[in-house]
Amino acid sequence: MDLFSDMDKDKCSGDDWVQPGAKDTWVQLFISLALGLSAFIAFCTLRPRWKTLYAARKRHADPAIGLPALPDTFFGWIPALYKVTEQQVLASAGLDAFVFLNFFKMSMKLFAIMFFFAAVVLEPIHLHYNDNDTRPPNSNVSTTSGLFRQYPMAKLFLDDGDHPDNSFDKDKSYLWSYLVFTYFFTGLTIYFTNKETFKMIRVRQDYLGTQSTITDRTFRLSGIPKELRTEEAIKDLVERLEIGKVESVTLCRNWKELDDLMDKRQTVLAQLEESWNVYLGQKLAVDGGRSSGNGNDNGDDAGRGLGGRTEEDGDEEAGENDQLVGGGGASSHLISERLRPQTRFWYGFLRLQSRKTDAIDYFSEKLRLLDEKIHVARKKKYDAADLAFVTMDSIAACQMAIQALIDPHPGRLLTKPAPAPSDVVWRNTYAPRLTRRLWSWAVTLFVAFLSVVWLVPVAFLASVLSICTIRKVFPAFAESLKTHEIAKALVQTGLPTAVVSLLNVAVPYLYDYLSYNQGMISQGDVALSAISKNFFFTFFNIFLIFTVFGAVTSIFDVLRNSLKDTTYIAYTLARKIEGLSVFYTNFIMLQGLGLFPFRLLEFGSVALYPIYRMGAKTPRDFAQMVEPPMFYYSFYLPTALLVFILCLVYSVLQGGFLVLGLGLAYFSLGYFTYKYQLLYAMDQPQHATGGAWRMICYRIMLGLVVFQLTVSGYLALKFAFTLALLIVPLLLATLWYSYAFRGKFEPLTRFISLRSIKRGEDPGGNAILDEDFGGEGERERELIRRLSTVDEDREKGLRFVNPNLIVPLEQPWIYQDPPPPLSESDAGDGLEFNVRGSEREYEPDTTGAGTSSSLRGPSRNAAPPRVGTGASSNSSATSVSLGDTHIWRE
Incomplete structure (x- = not known):
């Protein structure tokens, strides 16, 4: 040793x-x-x-x-x-x-x-x-x-x-x-x-x-041979198994073109919103040097926005009205100093040439063209893939399909539990x-x-x-x-x-x-x-x-x-x-x-x-x-x-x-x-x-x-x-x-x-026993059966479909309240932008802004807008606080 x-x-x-x-x-x-x-x-x-x-x-x-x-x-x-x-x-x-x-x-x-x-x-x-x-x-x-x-x-x-x-x-x-x-x-x-x-x-x-959601009644069918790649053929195949009735079939297709367009639209939408933010923020920078003009210097900042602006300064958007009442000299000077944001784009052979252009115009037009392409792409017929989501009429029928072998050939017609519709990674389908x-x-x-x-x-x-x-x-x-x-x-x-x-x-x-x-x-x-x-x-x-x-x-x-x-x-x-x-x-x-x-x-x-x-x-x-x-x-x-x-x-x-x-x-x-x-x-x-x-x-x-x-x-x-x-x-x-x-x-x-699986003739027959929850009592045990589950709340109204096929297109979110989504008829028409004809560069849909919900939805925790009275004699204005930005909207 x-x-x-x-x-x-x-x-x-x-x-x-x-x-x-x-x-x-x-x-x-x-x-x-x-x-x-x-x-x-x-x-x-x-x-x-x-x-x-x-x-x-x-x-x-x-x-x-x-x-x-x-x-x-x-x-x-x-x-x-x-x-x-x-x-x-x-x-x-x-x-x-x-x-x-x-x-x-x-x-x-x-x-x-x-x-x-x-x-x-x-x-x-x-x-x-x-x-x-x-x-x-x-x-x-x-x-x-x-x-x-x-x-x-x-x-x-x-x-x-x-x-x-x-x-x-x-x-x-x-x-x-x-x-x-x-x-x-x-x-x-x-x-x-x-x-x-x-x-x-x-x-x-x-x-x-005990719950009943579309996910619990749907199974995923993969390895579908080419001769069965239609909704009718899949429905007929499953119903011939005699395990239940098929409610719907969603056959996945090659939606790559549409998905790519939607991804590009999100990028352009973010660029357009950022351009508007730069432009509106620049208005504040120009306006920051103005004095209030009303002699109110009591230190009260309740109506003051970023840059020292007060509610008595008036609405910049109402420049034409100010001129009519004889107060447009200062406004005209401010309007002339506003510089619109610029962006550089490349074109020509191998995109070797470039020039600058108005960013808001450029991204607005780009967004309009994408909306037109998306509108057309949603109506196209795409090649079928080898995967489908099959929704049955009952949970029992779905489970029998999942736990059984359907086809004698290896790798064909394989069944697995389906994820929730919002859980699907559609690009991989x-x-x-x-x-x-x-x-x-x-x-x-x-x-x-x-x-x-x-x-x-x-x-x-x-x-x-x-x-x-x-x-x-x-x-x-x-x-x-x-x-x-x-x-x-x-x-x-x-x-x-x-x-x-x-x-x-x-x-x-x-x-x-x-x-x-x-x-x-x-x-x-x-x-x-x-x-x-x-x-x-x-x-x-x-x-x-x-x-x-x-x-x-x-x-x-x-x-x-x-x-x-x-x-x-x-x-x-x-x-x-x-x-x-x-x-x-x-x-x-x-x-x-x-x-x-x-x-x-x-x-x-x-x-x-x-x-x-x-x-x-x-x-x-x-x-x-x-x-x-x-x-x-x-x-x-x-x-x-x-x-x-x-x-x-x-x-x-x-x-x-x-x-x-x-x-x-x-x-x-x-x-x-x-x-x-x-x-x-x-x-x-x-x-x-x-x-x-x-x-x-x-x-x-x-x-x-x-x-x-x-x-x-x-x-x-x-x-x-x-x-x-x-x-x-x-x-x-x-x-x-x-x-x-x-x-x-x-x-x-x-x-x-x-x-x-809970059936109508056996209500509560499969209830969770008290000993599973440490003897919490009948009242607590009944709670889960009276209320809907988290999954039921989350999947209410959902169905198995690629959201890019049906989701409403979002408008640029410029003000505090989110704009309403574009309707299907407006998808190819773009937004109302009048960037050179008047001083009202962006015309929001005042009938629905702040009331209609978009896909993005408003922030639940956002502070309510501050409301004040504008200085214009022939129009009233609303002051909306946008984080670091103070925007006046007519």
């Missing part, structure tokens, strides 16, 4: 990466509490003042949902939020929010029990036997690590003589506690997962079985199936390539901030860190923890973009794919690279030794997990105590608001600023799953009670944070009908496998080989449960059983 003990003495081994000291946890605790408490106090202070942000969802929610209003007191919202029942969560936020929050709730219960046993039973055992151990701490780990790194088969020689099996050594009897509690904690985790799965399935089946598969494989390969690329920065991060590396590069700085424990703690643990947390925030945006461009048909599928990709990054690059590999130079050593010895990864995992306990403890501490209050504060929205405010130019920009932010599960669920796995892995090791305690705090704070955001502050993307639960279960099982491999490797490092082998049956049982879950539970997380 002495031969191998000093083989890595003069170089940084994998054990030296990110090795924190005892003071690191206290430093991280202070930093996390300072961050968390400051953000929490700021939230409690700003919440009643900024209701457009912190109560954005509640302000436009349906009052029939019955979501209680939270008090405006400093802490009064906390007990009110706690009292919101699961029934109310389900009724107001839907299945996805219910599943997400119940994962946190289940984790709280599980880790509370595990924390009790780890603190009361396991930790005293660890303290007693480690204090009585004559060897230095981790001496066997460091010795065997060097041995196994160079000679992985050397453990066989240790088994023969040097180190006998310690499984039955009386001095090592405490190692049996690892085995017992590994079985106990695994069984406890599977019990809670199984129990919660039964609950989720029953709630899901009852929720979807007419893309060829081969193209979508190629895009899917390309994105998958790119994600795999990124996983290899991420090895370099993550492993570099794991090594460059260690004292070992700093001592090589900056020896003087390393010596100074030895005398400053707090600075050393910040460098060794604080900085890696902060950088890893930043990676967890930034990388999901990239993977969300990749998922969206993978060619999927629905936004729900995109969301689930993003969850999977982000978890893979979090688990593989953040967890495995930090533990198994440790540094870039160690990656190839680990892979090479793993080929020689299949158990090498388990040994390496166990050896490094123990050394990184403080790092992962600090990681959970920062995520829970430090960052959750910042998420509650919506720090990103608050910090970016000034930037968006400076960039907002048009009324549409200002309206978008006050919309509720979106809650994306793919940004938050992967980190929660990683924390869940870390709590499992460290549960039986020394100091595991601390990790479990912090894990309990993490899931408790996360539950209340996300509950508030999902119910009151943030909107959700399109629903996936609780499909995230099966992904959660499979990741929990992966965590159990890692947990069991870690304990088995740890026992082997303690030379308790019999105990290590006794973990194998538990590992096999976990794999069997995963296989059984796929066949027994997964179909019920995808489909609706026929018995769960």
Whole structure:
């Protein structure tokens, strides 16, 4: 053994990466509490003042949902939020929010029990036997690590003589506690997962079985052969199956020309609105030098607009009337100084020539031509694609079609549940199936390539901030860190923890973009794919690279030794997990105590608001600023799953009670944070009908496998080989449960059983039982059946049709109130622009502005316009405040 003990003495081994000291946890605790408490106090202070942000969802929610209003007191919202029942969560936020929050709730219960046993039973055992151990701490780990790194088969020689099996050594009897509690904690985790799965399935089946939406009655039919690509042929085919009557068929067609025109129209519309904003803003700049002329200098700014203008200054739009009454001299001077915005456009051969022209004229004409093209394109006949949405007369008929094989030929007439009409990515519906598969494989390969690329920065991060590396590069700085424990703690643990947390925030945006461009048909599928990709990054690059590999130079050593010895990864995992306990403890501490209050504060929205405010130019920009932010599960669920796995892995090791305690705090704070955001502050993307639960279960099982491999490797490092082998049956049982879950539970997380569908002759027969919601009583149980569900409210009046075929065309949004949409008869006529004939450059439809709703719709939180009396003697004017702009409208 002495031969191998000093083989890595003069170089940084994998054990030296990110090795924190005892003071690191206290430093991280202070930093996390300072961050968390400051953000929490700021939230409690700003919440009643900024209701457009912190109560954005509640302000436009349906009052029939019955979501209680939270008090405006400093802490009064906390007990009110706690009292919101699961029934109310389900009724107001839907299945996805219910599943997400119940994962946190289940984790709280599980880790509370595990924390009790780890603190009361396991930790005293660890303290007693480690204090009585004559060897230095981790001496066997460091010795065997060097041995196994160079000679992985050397453990066989240790088994023969040097180190006998310690499984039955009386001095090592405490190692049996690892085995017992590994079985106990695994069984406890599977019990809670199984129990919660039964609950989720029953709630899901009852929720979807009792509602009636067009989505529940529609299935997606793909792989349609060319001879069946007509609505009549598809309807006849499905009705001949004798499963029900077909109400409607939407055959997807190649609408690319129309979709491209609509996209171009949105761009031109934004450019036209921006040009009008520049022109109207310039009017203010010119008008800002005028004096009021009425001698009113009492300091009252009630009627004053931007640039010092008062209501007595009159209406600039009424210039001709002012001349008639003899007051047009100043107005004529102002009119002559107004410069209309210019734009440069390119033309000629290869668009090599260019000239400037009036921007408002140019974009107005361009918009008119696009409207004419769209009007013609909507009447065209397009080639049929191989995908259709078939709406049946009943949910039962739809489910029978989904759960059956229709055609004996592989890849033809495949049925799947349909997404909601507003959830469909229509551009992908007419893309060829081969193209979508190629895009899917390309994105998958790119994600795999990124996983290899991420090895370099993550492993570099794991090594460059260690004292070992700093001592090589900056020896003087390393010596100074030895005398400053707090600075050393910040460098060794604080900085890696902060950088890893930043990676967890930034990388999901990239993977969300990749998922969206993978060619999927629905936004729900995109969301689930993003969850999977982000978890893979979090688990593989953040967890495995930090533990198994440790540094870039160690990656190839680990892979090479793993080929020689299949158990090498388990040994390496166990050896490094123990050394990184403080790092992962600090990681959970920062995520829970430090960052959750910042998420509650919506720090990103608050910090970016000034930037968006400076960039907002048009009324549409200002309206978008006050919309509720979106809650994306793919940004938050992967980190929660990683924390869940870390709590499992460290549960039986020394100091595991601390990790479990912090894990309990993490899931408790996360539950209340996300509950508030999902119910009151943030909107959700399109629903996936609780499909995230099966992904959660499979990741929990992966965590159990890692947990069991870690304990088995740890026992082997303690030379308790019999105990290590006794973990194998538990590992096999976990794999069997995963296989059984796929066949027994997964179909019920995808489909609706026929018995769960509520029929007229059996009202309330499938009601959710009280025990599913903790015995909340008959009155609460009836709530979900009396009210329409979130999906029913959202899908009311919708149908499966490409919105670009029917959506009303929007006019430029120039004033505070949105203009009415163009009617079909006006779509080819353009807008009423008289840019040179008179001073009334834009003539809005005064009969409908502010009363008719457009597709965009007015801002629900926009302030009402300020109304005053104009100075013109023969006309009255209305003063409309437009953010930074003050416009006078006749």
